Each structure stands twice: as C-alpha cells, then as structure tokens.
C-alpha cells in the first residue's frame with residue numbers, strides 16, 4: 001500500500017502533535033504540506049514534518065495542491081468549516097478535529113455538501129471512541145450482563161485555560177467529547193439538556209463560568225451528570241461511571257504507581273489531554289489513514305459531528321436560559337446509516 005500524502009491545516013498545539021505522529025510514528029502516512037495563517041507557525045509545523053514539506057498560508061492553495069491526497073484540520077473550531085468544505089469540494093478525504101464546526105447550521109452545510117459529493121470523505125476527531133478504556137466500558141455495556149444503564153456521572157477537569165476560553169467553549173470545546181462519546185457508549189441519542197452554574201472558582205478569568213454542571217437526558221431516559229471544571233489546578237482528570245441495573249462500571253483516570261513517602265500515600269494524575277489520550281490519537285489517525293487509502297471512512301462521521309453540535313447548541317441555549325432545553329434533529333440520512 002502506498003503512503004497517504006497529507007496536508008495539515010493549522011500548526012498549533014494539536015496540529016504539531018498530529019504532524020509529529022503522521023510524519024514519524026504512523027504507517028503509510030507522509031506530511032507533504034502544512035498551512036497556517038501565521039507563516040511562522042506554518043514554518044514550525046513544516047520543520048517537524050521534515051524536508052520538502054511545502055508551506056502555505058491559505059486554505060485553497062493547500063487543498064488544491066495536486067500532491068496532497070488528504071487533509072487534516074487542526075485550526076480552532078471557528079475556522080474548521082472553510083477547510084472541511086474546501087476538501088469536500090475537491091473530493092479529498094478530510095480528518096477534522098472536534099468540534100466539526102461551532103454551530104449546528106455550519107455542520108449541516110458540511111453534511112449536505114458531503115452527501116452531494118456522493119463520497120464518504122469526512123471524519124471528526126472524537127478520539128475517545130478509540131480509547132482502550134472507553135472501548136472496554138462499551139463492551140461491558142453491550143454484553144448486557146450489567147442490565148440497562150440508568151445514570152452516568154462524569155468529570156471533565158483541566159488544570160487551567162487561557163483567556164480566549166469562553167463560557168460557551170465549556171460546551172463546544174470541552175463537553176463535546178462527552179456529548180459524542182456517551183451517545184456512542186449508550187447507543188442512544190440526547191433528548192434534553194440543562195446547565196447549572198453557581199459557585200465560581202476564583203481561578204477563572206473575568207467572565208468565565210467555571211465549574212459548570214451539565215445534565216443530559218437520553219431518549220431512553222438515561223441521565224448524565226457531567227462536571228466541567230477547567231481551572232481545577234490539580235490535573236487533567238477525566239472520569240466516567242455508569243450506574244446500571246445490575247452493577248456499576250467505573251472508568252477512572254489511568255493508573256500510576258502509588259507511592260508512600262513522608263507519611264503520605266500518593267498517585268500522580270495526568271497533566272493534559274496530550275498525555276491522557278496519546279494512544280487514542282495514534283489509533284484514531286492510523287484508522288483514518290488506512291480507511292482513506294481504501295476510499296472509506298470508518299470513524300465518527302460528519303453526521304456524528306452534526307448531532308453533537310445540535311446538542312451543544314441546546315446546551316449553550318441552556319447556559320443562557322437556565323432551563324431544560326430540548327434537543328432535536330431528524331432521522332439519520334440513508335447516506336450515513338451503517
């Protein structure tokens with residue numbers, strides 16, 4: 001099998017992580033071009049990719065480069081639509097980091113463009129679907145011996161965020177992972193959502209509501225209680241506990257050695273998403289490469305990106321109203337049915 005020749009759009013934090021794994025770690029993959037609105041950023045990305053990597057500062061040029069077979073989009077969410085639409089119009093496979101777009105209306109345009117193209121081209125970077133622990137939870141749930149899931153309790157905590165992180169981003173950038181992952185774990189869609197805010201941490205910048213408690217109820221009535229707390233100071237703390245009729249399935253942080261010292265017992269907590277999900281990103285992108293070379297999409301689709309964003313829009317509305325908001329979208333189009 002030949003290599004997939006990839007163009008990476010956006011050379012920031014995760015862009016550089018992905019350039020490194022695509023260029024040096026994964027099979028059948030080559031980064032032949034990079035693009036960033038800041039030329040210095042693009043040069044930094046190209047230096048990681050290796051010799052002969054071409055540098056662009058506009059989307060059209062990298063997407064239409066005849067040497068580029070496929071596109072990886074790692075710009076901030078507000079800029080995803082332009083690059084994904086350009087790739088779909090050029091008929092090139094595109095892996096887009098989450099969220100697919102920051103509004104459901106923009107995601108819908110991508111869904112419609114992909115259906116019109118007649119080819120499956122878009123994969124969304126919901127990497128938790130490739131995480132070993134979440135897959136083990138799914139196997140246990142699908143196995144049936146735990147009975148019906150009833151309640152899910154999650155935490156999504158990070159050490160800190162910068163000043164560009166807004167109250168809405170707690171939904172569109174952070175909770176979007178649980179929105180997608182739990183819908184996939186439970187084989188269920190969301191029906192209604194609510195957001196509760198109250199005591200705010202002194203560590204949040206001006207205007208940021210932190211923490212936020214998000215409640216999501218699925219169509220079959222499973223209730224999710226998700227704490228998003230992005231200035232927790234102590235670590236990147238992702239936990240998920242599924243309470244079922246016949247028992248409880250708990251996915252804690254991956255374990256580290258427990259040490260005894262100075263009259264205390266302690267265990268480390270991961271520092272950030274780069275380390276916590278390092279293997280999931282590798283498996284996710286390797287699957288994307290292998291599928292793209294066969295002209296297929298195996299991972300989360302543009303439709304998954306769309307329904308996640310419909311739910312996110314309802315959560316953002318709930319942040320403002322303080323009320324329970326309905327989530328509604330139509331049936332899965334035949335194009336996306338498996």
Ligand code: NAD
Nearest residue numbers: 010011012013014015036037041074075076077079097098
């Ligand atoms: P970042 O701000 O570190 O990097 C973004 C880069 O994109 C910057 O280099 C910026 O100059 C560039 N850029 C901005 N606008 C652009 C445009 N219109 N065209 C091209 N380049 C542009 O952001 P990040 O933390 O790397 O996040 C990027 C995306 O990845 C976001 O969608 C984020 O949600 C997602 N992300 C996903 C995960 C995950 O766990 N899956 C983790 C981190 C980030």
Ligand code: ISE
Nearest residue numbers: 156158173174175177230273
């Ligand atoms: C970041 O963009 C990610 O996607 C991380 O996985 C998430 O934990 C964090 O909250 C986001 O800001």
